[in-house]
Amino acid sequence: MDLSAINWVLLFASLMVASTPILLAAVGELVVERAGVLNLGVEGMMIVGAISGFAAAVGTGSPAIGFLAAAFGGAALSLIFGFLTQYMLSNQVATGLALTLFGLGISALMGQGYIGIKPPSTPKIDIPVLSDLPILGPVLFAHDLMVYLSLALVAGIWAVLRFTRTGLILRAVGESHGAAHALGYKVVRIRMAAIAFGGACAGLGGAYLSLVRVPQWTEGMTAGAGWIALAIVVFASWRVPRVLLGAYLFGGITVLQLNLQAAGIAVPVELLSMSPYLITIIVLVIMSSNRGRTALSAPADLGKTFHASG
Amino acid sequence: MIAFERRRQPSALWAWATPPLAVLLTMIAGGLMFAALGKDPVAAIKTIFWDPILGEFAWYYRGQLLVKAGPLILIAIGLSLGFRAGIWNIGAEGQYILGAITGAAVGLAFYPIESVFIFPLMVIAGALGGWAWAMIPALLRSWFNTNEILVSLLLVYVAEQILASMSLGLLRNPEGAGFPGSRNLSQYPSAANLEIASGTGIHWGVVTAFLAVIVAYILLSRHSLGYQIRLAGQSPRAARFAGVRPNLLAVICLGISGALAGLAGLFEVAGPAGQISIDFNTGYGFTAIIVAFLGRLHPIGILLAGLLMALTYIGGEAAQAGLGLPQAAIQAFQGMLLFFLLAVDLLTHYRVRIGRREVA
Numbered sequence: 001m002d003l004s005a006i007n008w009v010l011l012f013a014s015l016m017v018a019s020t021p022i023l024l025a026a027v028g029e030l031v032v033e034r035a036g037v038l039n040l041g042v043e044g045m046m047i048v049g050a051i052s053g054f055a056a057a058v059g060t061g062s063p064a065i066g067f068l069a070a071a072f073g074g075a076a077l078s079l080i081f082g083f084l085t086q087y088m089l090s091n092q093v094a095t096g097l098a099l100t101l102f103g104l105g106i107s108a109l110m111g112q113g114y115i116g117i118k119p120p121s122t123p124k125i126d127i128p129v130l131s132d133l134p135i136l137g138p139v140l141f142a143h144d145l146m147v148y149l150s151l152a153l154v155a156g157i158w159a160v161l162r163f164t165r166t167g168l169i170l171r172a173v174g175e176s177h178g179a180a181h182a183l184g185y186k187v188v189r190i191r192m193a194a195i196a197f198g199g200a201c202a203g204l205g206g207a208y209l210s211l212v213r214v215p216q217w218t219e220g221m222t223a224g225a226g227w228i229a230l231a232i233v234v235f236a237s238w239r240v241p242r243v244l245l246g247a248y249l250f251g252g253i254t255v256l257q258l259n260l261q262a263a264g265i266a267v268p269v270e271l272l273s274m275s276p277y278l279i280t281i282i283v284l285v286i287m288s289s290n291r292g293r294t295a296l297s298a299p300a301d302l303g304k305t306f307h308a309s310g
Numbered sequence: 311m312i313a314f315e316r317r318r319q320p321s322a323l324w325a326w327a328t329p330p331l332a333v334l335l336t337m338i339a340g341g342l343m344f345a346a347l348g349k350d351p352v353a354a355i356k357t358i359f360w361d362p363i364l365g366e367f368a369w370y371y372r373g374q375l376l377v378k379a380g381p382l383i384l385i386a387i388g389l390s391l392g393f394r395a396g397i398w399n400i401g402a403e404g405q406y407i408l409g410a411i412t413g414a415a416v417g418l419a420f421y422p423i424e425s426v427f428i429f430p431l432m433v434i435a436g437a438l439g440g441w442a443w444a445m446i447p448a449l450l451r452s453w454f455n456t457n458e459i460l461v462s463l464l465l466v467y468v469a470e471q472i473l474a475s476m477s478l479g480l481l482r483n484p485e486g487a488g489f490p491g492s493r494n495l496s497q498y499p500s501a502a503n504l505e506i507a508s509g510t511g512i513h514w515g516v517v518t519a520f521l522a523v524i525v526a527y528i529l530l531s532r533h534s535l536g537y538q539i540r541l542a543g544q545s546p547r548a549a550r551f552a553g554v555r556p557n558l559l560a561v562i563c564l565g566i567s568g569a570l571a572g573l574a575g576l577f578e579v580a581g582p583a584g585q586i587s588i589d590f591n592t593g594y595g596f597t598a599i600i601v602a603f604l605g606r607l608h609p610i611g612i613l614l615a616g617l618l619m620a621l622t623y624i625g626g627e628a629a630q631a632g633l634g635l636p637q638a639a640i641q642a643f644q645g646m647l648l649f650f651l652l653a654v655d656l657l658t659h660y661r662v663r664i665g666r667r668e669v670a
Binding site: 040080084088089090091093094095097098101102103104105106108109111112219223224227228230231234268270271273274277278280281284285288289307 | 314316347398400450453454455456457459460461463464465466467468471472474475479596599600603636637638639640641642643644645646648649652653655656659660
């Protein structure tokens with residue numbers, strides 16, 4: 001095996017870019033799940049975000065407007081899920097699956113005229129001095145704004161959940177919707193807000209794929225990223241800093257296997273391509289094998305339907 | 311003010327009425343979507359739902375109906391058992407691929423020997439392949455408490471890579487001039503899954519699907535395993551007191567659904583598809599989830615839902631050819647159907663009260 005063919009600096013530099021879509025989607029889903037809602041439609045929201053962002057960016061020539069449109073697209077789709085599960089009291093697992101199936105269909109429909117087009121490029125921000133540092137410069141300080149925004153978002157969510165009243169209410173709703181309701185909190189409205197926020201994050205993640213990471217539009221381009229984001233929330237035991245760790249670990253594996261493919265090592269390409277999914281499964285197994293820990297860290301009312309009777 | 315009041319028991323009337331209502335609502339919403347795409351909504355709906363059965367070229371489409379409905383029903387029957395027990399196998403697409411690969415591999419191993427035993431062996435291999443693939447999430451769930459939803463779904467992507475590897479490598483046709491894809495099984499008489507009566511579209515997979523409907527019906531209404539499945543879904547706690555072992559039940563349900571999905575894959579690869587190729591799978595495993603819910607997880611319902619969903623596939627193709635309706639529109643249409651179904655399902659479990667809410 002000839003590992004010298006891999007440029008390790010470039011590998012680590014692309015790690016942050018590869019991780020960002022999943023980081024955005026996972027941290028959004030974490031907020032949704034902390035509010036006690038299990039939305040399995042992340043894949044659908046991501047792909048709708050990918051095409052709405054792509055279409056808006058191509059139409060206006062501005063990636064910023066593209067990302068904005070992606071957040072709206074993802075949130076709009078998630079509100080269908082919210083309406084069905086919160087007001088029509090439907091099963092969250094089934095509705096989330098429906099959201100993914102519908103999202104894949106509607107995104108392919110929206111993307112009809114956009115196949116083979118190049119999106120406007122998202123500029124990299126140049127931080128003076130820091131980006132000129134050897135090794136650390138290209139790895140940490142020479143990315144586009146979205147990479148840093150996603151990190152800021154993670155920090156923000158961490159702080160809000162941990163230190164603010166809003167975060168406390170959100171977690172209360174997720175742990176015991178009955179108690180939160182009795183205290184006078186509007187369980188359904190709070191959950192709707194969380195769902196919309198999660199949808200916007202997933203949409204941003206999808207747009208990062210279609211506008212920066214790939215960058216073009218192809219049908220089904222998320223290729224399971226949404227499901228991996230869901231797995232990372234479990235991996236993280238519903239804690240924000242661990243989502244960051246999980247997403248970057250996963251991004252690292254993806255980038256490494258792509259580099260190994262390019263370096264032409266003697267492992268079948270298919271085996272390398274399936275490795276991110278296999279490793280996600282292995283990590284899930286390790287994290288869930290300790291029954292007590294998983295049961296304690298998951299929000300107590302996760303996935304349960306709330307209906308205020310009387 | 312509209313309020314919902316929980317019914318003591320689910321309404322039997324609404325349980326039967328909600329799927330047709332959902333179909334009707336989807337037709338209206340789908341019509342609006344087609345209109346937004348600049349197509350005549352009435353013509354589009356007619357092309358999808360009417361013409362394949364009663365239109366001018368119905369003789370061609372009717373046979374296709376069973377070809378598409380067969381795998382959908384077969385997979386959905388398996389999924390419905392698990393869904394009833396609260397066990398979510400959403401990776402049927404992967405089990406379908408693996409069943410096709412193992413079944414085809416057995417057939418190709420015997421090429422060019424002719425024998426009546428080859429096809430039955432392929433059927434067994436196909437079922438085992440799907441079963442084994444479903445055992446991964448099942449055993450991980452029982453041993454390590456791992457979420458079967460995520461594992462079964464992630465394994466679909468792994469299965470797709472295996473499929474690519476097989477059609478480019480191990481199973482590639484040695485006489486295929488280097489093109490990806492296996493030998494054509496439908497041209498190998500001992501391994502071919504041909505139409506039983508010509509023009510009807512009935513092949514062994516369709517027969518198996520009908521058998522599965524009957525067996526599932528008896529299982530759920532007469533057998534103690536069916537009782538355990540229903541009990542585990544309605545009240546996991548009561549089920550544990552009644553002696554149901556949840557892990558064993560999960561292994562059984564995932565095993566059955568995996569084996570049936572594997573069978574569907576084998577019948578498809580030996581019949582309509584003919585060969586293992588990179589784009590062999592077309593999403594039956596995912597559409598079957600919609601079929602299972604549309605049929606209210608009931609065997610007879612699934613039979614009808616499978617036929618209806620097959621109709622949207624065929625009608626969708628007709629609308630693609632005749633009206634230029636993009637194929638993705640049909641996919642979105644199918645997804646929409648599930649949304650409406652889940653929404654109107656509220657009426658089964660809750661009573662709608664309009665007016666001022668009374669003080670409890």
